[in-house]
Amino acid sequence: MIKARLKALLSKIGQSWMAAWSDRLASAAWAAIVLQFAFWLGHESYNGYTWYAETRTVVFTSLILCGLAEALLPMRKTIRVLVQLGVILWVHGHVLQYEPFWEEGRSFGGNLLQNVQPFLPYLWYALAFWCAYQFVLAWAKSKIRVIGLVLAAILVMAVADSTGKIYLWQETAIIVCSGLVLAILSHYNDFRKRHPQAWKYLEDYPGTIIWPAVIVIAATVGAGTAAPEARPLLTDPYTAWQNWKGNDVSRIGQKPLSSSSATQSTANASSGYGRDDRELGGGFDYDHSEVMSVVTDRRSYWRGESKSTYTGEGWEAVLTEAVPIRLQTPIATPAMGDYVEVRQTVTVLSEHAYPVLFGAMQPAVIEQVNGDSEGPTPDLAWSAENAALLYRGDDDEYPKTYTLVSHVPVIDAEALRNAEPRTSSMNQYTALPDTVPERVKALAEEIAAEANNDYDRAKAVETYLRETFPYTNQPDIGKGSSPDFVDRFLFEIQEGYCDYYSTAMAVMLRTLDIPTRWVKGYTSGSNRLEIYGFEDAINRFSDPNGAGDYMVRNSDAHSWVEVYFEGHGWIPFEPTASFFMPIAESVEETSPAFELPEVETGGVEESEAPAGDNRSAIGIAAGAVILAGLLLYVLFKKGMLTSAGSYLLRPIRKKPRGHDEQVILTFEALLKFARKRGYTRHDSETARESIERWIANNRGLEPELTAVLQLFEEAKYSGVAVKEQDAERIAELLEHLKKAM
Numbered sequence: 001m002i003k004a005r006l007k008a009l010l011s012k013i014g015q016s017w018m019a020a021w022s023d024r025l026a027s028a029a030w031a032a033i034v035l036q037f038a039f040w041l042g043h044e045s046y047n048g049y050t051w052y053a054e055t056r057t058v059v060f061t062s063l064i065l066c067g068l069a070e071a072l073l074p075m076r077k078t079i080r081v082l083v084q085l086g087v088i089l090w091v092h093g094h095v096l097q098y099e100p101f102w103e104e105g106r107s108f109g110g111n112l113l114q115n116v117q118p119f120l121p122y123l124w125y126a127l128a129f130w131c132a133y134q135f136v137l138a139w140a141k142s143k144i145r146v147i148g149l150v151l152a153a154i155l156v157m158a159v160a161d162s163t164g165k166i167y168l169w170q171e172t173a174i175i176v177c178s179g180l181v182l183a184i185l186s187h188y189n190d191f192r193k194r195h196p197q198a199w200k201y202l203e204d205y206p207g208t209i210i211w212p213a214v215i216v217i218a219a220t221v222g223a224g225t226a227a228p229e230a231r232p233l234l235t236d237p238y239t240a241w242q243n244w245k246g247n248d249v250s251r252i253g254q255k256p257l258s259s260s261s262a263t264q265s266t267a268n269a270s271s272g273y274g275r276d277d278r279e280l281g282g283g284f285d286y287d288h289s290e291v292m293s294v295v296t297d298r299r300s301y302w303r304g305e306s307k308s309t310y311t312g313e314g315w316e317a318v319l320t321e322a323v324p325i326r327l328q329t330p331i332a333t334p335a336m337g338d339y340v341e342v343r344q345t346v347t348v349l350s351e352h353a354y355p356v357l358f359g360a361m362q363p364a365v366i367e368q369v370n371g372d373s374e375g376p377t378p379d380l381a382w383s384a385e386n387a388a389l390l391y392r393g394d395d396d397e398y399p400k401t402y403t404l405v406s407h408v409p410v411i412d413a414e415a416l417r418n419a420e421p422r423t424s425s426m427n428q429y430t431a432l433p434d435t436v437p438e439r440v441k442a443l444a445e446e447i448a449a450e451a452n453n454d455y456d457r458a459k460a461v462e463t464y465l466r467e468t469f470p471y472t473n474q475p476d477i478g479k480g481s482s483p484d485f486v487d488r489f490l491f492e493i494q495e496g497y498c499d500y501y502s503t504a505m506a507v508m509l510r511t512l513d514i515p516t517r518w519v520k521g522y523t524s525g526s527n528r529l530e531i532y533g534f535e536d537a538i539n540r541f542s543d544p545n546g547a548g549d550y551m552v553r554n555s556d557a558h559s560w561v562e563v564y565f566e567g568h569g570w571i572p573f574e575p576t577a578s579f580f581m582p583i584a585e586s587v588e589e590t591s592p593a594f595e596l597p598e599v600e601t602g603g604v605e606e607s608e609a610p611a612g613d614n615r616s617a618i619g620i621a622a623g624a625v626i627l628a629g630l631l632l633y634v635l636f637k638k639g640m641l642t643s644a645g646s647y648l649l650r651p652i653r654k655k656p657r658g659h660d661e662q663v664i665l666t667f668e669a670l671l672k673f674a675r676k677r678g679y680t681r682h683d684s685e686t687a688r689e690s691i692e693r694w695i696a697n698n699r700g701l702e703p704e705l706t707a708v709l710q711l712f713e714e715a716k717y718s719g720v721a722v723k724e725q726d727a728e729r730i731a732e733l734l735e736h737l738k739k740a741m
Contacts, residue, residue, distance in 0.1 A: 022185045024071045027137055029178040029185075031067025033153055034133045036171040038063055040160060043289070053349075055122050057095050062088045062126045066133065081134070088126050092119045143186040150179035180220060184213045194682055272554035273304060273354060273522070278314040280485055280499045283474040287554040289350070292358065294525065296344035299546025299582045300360035300408060301572070304521035305388035306562060308428050310507055312435030312484050315518045318428065322381035322390050327373055330365050331382050336569030338410040340584045343367075345403040350554075353395035356388045358521055360406035361572070363389055367403040387517075387570070409571055411583045416455040419565040422515070426564060429515035432507065435484040441511035443490060454514050458563050458573055461508050465575040470495050498576045502559040505575040515564035519572070524582060525552035546582055659727040663715035666730045670708060670737060677741040687712060701740055704733050 042056040051059075066084040073080050092098065098118050102111050116123075140146050153175050161168040272287055294302060307315035325331060342360040357363075357380065366389075369377055379393030391398060447464045448457035469489075475496045480488035486507045489500045506516040528549045560581065562570040574581035671681055674694070681690040691709045695702045711730045715722050 022189055026182055026185050027070040028067055029181045030136050030140070031063060031070065031133060032178045033150070033175050034129060034136065035060065035063045035067070036157070036168075036174050037132075037153070038129050039171055040157070040168055044160075051125070052122075054095055055125055058088075058092050058122050059126050059129055061091045061095070063129055063133065065091065066130055070137070084130065088123075088130060089119075092123060092126070096122065140182075143183075143190055146182050146186045147179075150175065150182060154179070177217065177220070180217050181213075184216070193680060273520070273557050277307060277518075277520070278311065278316060280314040280503060281475075281477055281488075283477070284497070286473065289554050290551060291348070291350045291522065291554055291556070292552050293347045293349060293528075294344050294550045294552060295347075295548075296342060296360070296550065297545065297547045298340065298342040298360070298408065298584070299524050299548070299550070300342055300344075300406075301524060301558070301560065301581055302346075302358040302522040302552060303361055303387075303519060304354070304356045304358055305383075305386050305390075306517040306519045307386065308517045310432060310503070310510075310518070312433045314485065315503070318385045320383060320385040322383040322392075324376060324378065325366060325380045325382055325389070326376045327366055327368065331363055332384070333362050333364065333382070333387075333407070334384070334569055336362065336407060336409050337415070337567055338412065339407040340410060342406045342408050343403070344406065345401065347401045348399065353398035354391065356390055357399065357402060357404070359389065359404045361408040362387070362406060362570075364405045364407050367405065369399050369402045371401070387519075408584050409569060411571065411585055413455065416565050416568060416571065417453045419454070420567055422564075422566050426515040429517055429564060430510050430513055432510050433484075435487075436507060436511070437482070437484060437487050440484075440487055440490060440508060444508035444511045447508075448512060454512075454563070454565065457512055458505075458509055458514060461505050462561075462573050462575045465501050465505055466577045469501070469577065471497060471577040473497050475500070498559045498579070501576040502561050505561045505573065509561075509563060517562050517564075517570070518559065519562050520557075520559040522552050522556045523558045523579065525550040525556050527551075659722045659724055660715040662727045663711055663722055663730050666727070666734055667708065667712040667715075670734055673734075673738060674741060679741065701737065704737050704740065708733050708737070 038059050042051045042059060065087045069080060069084050069087060073083060075083070096118060100115055102115075106114075136149065140149050154172060157168050157172040157175060161172065273291070292302075305317070307317045309316040309318060323332060339362075341364070344360060346358060357366075363382075366377070366380070367373060369380070379391060379397070381390045381392060382388075383390050389404075444461060448460045451457040451460050472495050475493050477488075477493060479494075480492040482488045482492060486504045489496055489504055493500075502518060506518050509516045524546070528551055558576075558579070561573045561575060563573055564570055572581060572583075667687070671690075675681070679690075679694050679697075681687075685693070688709060691705050695705055708730055711722065711726055711733075714720065714726075
């Protein structure tokens with residue numbers, strides 16, 4: 001019994017789908033296009049702010065499920081709309097882990113508002129995109145509208161790709177592919193209307209229309225996928241226009257770099273953690289895409305690795321054997337002086353895999369990886385020479401979350417000034433290539449001339465670099481000709497970003513026989529309280545050590561310097577102008593892991609909006625836009641919007657100048673009315689051929705249609721003026737035909 005009902009249901013679904021297969025496929029294609037816009041807006045950064053991860057999840061999931069419902073469900077449009085609204089609410093409840101509640105003694109409206117509140121503002125975003133999807137389905141019915149809308153979507157994506165902060169190549173490709181599907185479906189629908197008899201033949205042999213479409217789309221997509229990547233030969237119109245006006249166009253993408261900030265190239269790269277640091281220099285654009293979030297009990301720089309071999313153009317790592325790591329087991333790291341423990345939990349948000357794990361200064365123990373807290377970790381190893389937690393597994397298995405405890409050295413200036421002379425060989429960290437000119441050493445000696453210890457010498461060089469050279473992510477590398485990177489920066493280019501400053505300090509101190517190593521990773525990032533607009537809460541609730549939840553982006557990629565002091569280990573220095581490194585200045589107990597303060601949700605009177613927080617206004621504006629969109633959609637479905645538009649955009653027409661024109665206009669009114677009743681007129685047909693075809697399909701209309709056709713031909717072609725009674729006669733015939741059709 002159940003099997004028979006299931007079979008009947010599947011048969012009904014199949015029959016319903018086949019009866020309107022072109023409309024169902026079109027709805028899926030439109031869903032794919034709207035989803036690309038949601039992806040773009042969901043990942044774009046607006047003055048440093050982006051959508052919450054929950055917002056992206058509910059919007060993407062809602063659009064996908066609504067698209068499937070629109071394409072598959074064998075129901076009337078009204079029922080499908082109600083189902084989709086239910087799906088949107090279910091997605092919100094599932095993603096936001098919503099549990100409904102009802103408070104006794106409270107009004108129905110109050111309880112309803114209290115239950116809706118947890119869905120805001122996420123619901124506004126999902127409804128906005130759903131309304132856009134439904135409007136497109138209702139409006140884009142003709143071929144010209146379909147093609148125009150697809151071309152407009154491609155144009156918007158092209159401009160967004162040129163001016164925005166993320167690459168939109170894949171999204172544009174999906175829109176192009178979906179547009180091809182829509183164009184083919186629109187052609188088929190037009191063919192079906194113009195040639196119904198031929199279409200009946202094609203319905204019996206569907207392969208004759210399906211396979212050509214599949215071949216065209218597959219060939220187009222395949223050619224685009226297989227084509228080799230090449231630099232663009234032409235500048236896109238927006239960039240060309242801005243360059244013509246003398247403006248620079250920001251190009252901020254998602255690609256990881258060849259260095260910590262940029263590569264030496266005429267074309268700009270994007271900020272991010274790099275893999276290859278053998279050639280430093282060039283310029284870069286800021287990429288604000290998310291990398292990771294860090295919950296920590298002390299603010300810090302998030303260290304990746306260090307490199308010790310300077311080549312004159314960049315840095316290379318020393319290849320040594322790494323030691324496997326076990327969870328909950330101390331890592332065999334070098335001894336250091338006084339330190340504080342920093343516990344941090346890292347959640348990776350980027351889709352990229354990295355060669356290292358990030359953490360504050362020197363890792364001491366890894367507590368958990370992806371929720372596991374016991375046993376060995378074969379993909380992780382400790383490299384003592386590079387002072388790095390190396391990841392040696394597959395890219396798609398890079399840890400999504402991990403917790404580690406680090407030791408951060410205490411910066412006691414007086415103790416560092418009195419550090420003992422080195423007892424071990426540090427040649428690896430003082431070696432320099434022959435490319436370093438003598439004037440680099442002379443400058444370092446001049447800067448540190450008044451210092452009588454290594455710490456003061458290091459601080460003197462650090463201060464000189466911070467205060468002498470301006471920071472820019474677009475240094476003019478055309479001013480440099482020296483074969484040595486540091487020499488070009490100090491004496492020729494004299495501007496730059498972190499790689500320039502940090503490499504210069506490391507090399508200058510080495511000329512003074514002070515051991516240094518070059519370090520790269522990320523700065524602290526942005527406290528989530530600040531991101532979400534709770535600046536006042538940072539002052540009221542934040543820990544003095546900077547404990548909190550930090551969002552780290554590719555734009556936070558950075559490099560700095562570590563200097564070795566006997567008995568104290570490696571001490572970090574920050575030579576880059578406008579950057580400030582968090583340091584531990586004295587041994588003190590760290591605060592417990594920071595938690596965001598709970599926010600009251602009861603009523604408006606119980607909570608105070610933080611200064612500068614305009615999210616309520618944004619929510620109200622978004623709600624107003626959605627309500628306006630719903631109103632327009634209802635008016636469109638009722639035909640009122642089309643009627644109003646037709647009235648406002650109608651051509652200014654004079655009254656008929658004679659009975660001939662009145663007859664012709666009445667005949668045109670008949671054609672428009674007949675089209676609504678299914679009596680179409682093909683472009684290749686004359687008026688007589690159309691009328692004769694209509695009569696063949698409905699003999700009952702023959703007397704009226706024949707009389708109307710005769711009057712029309714007399715008025716249009718005979719050259720003899722028709723009489724007033726003829727004009728009245730054709731008007732009467734039109735009224736009879738409206739009732740009979």
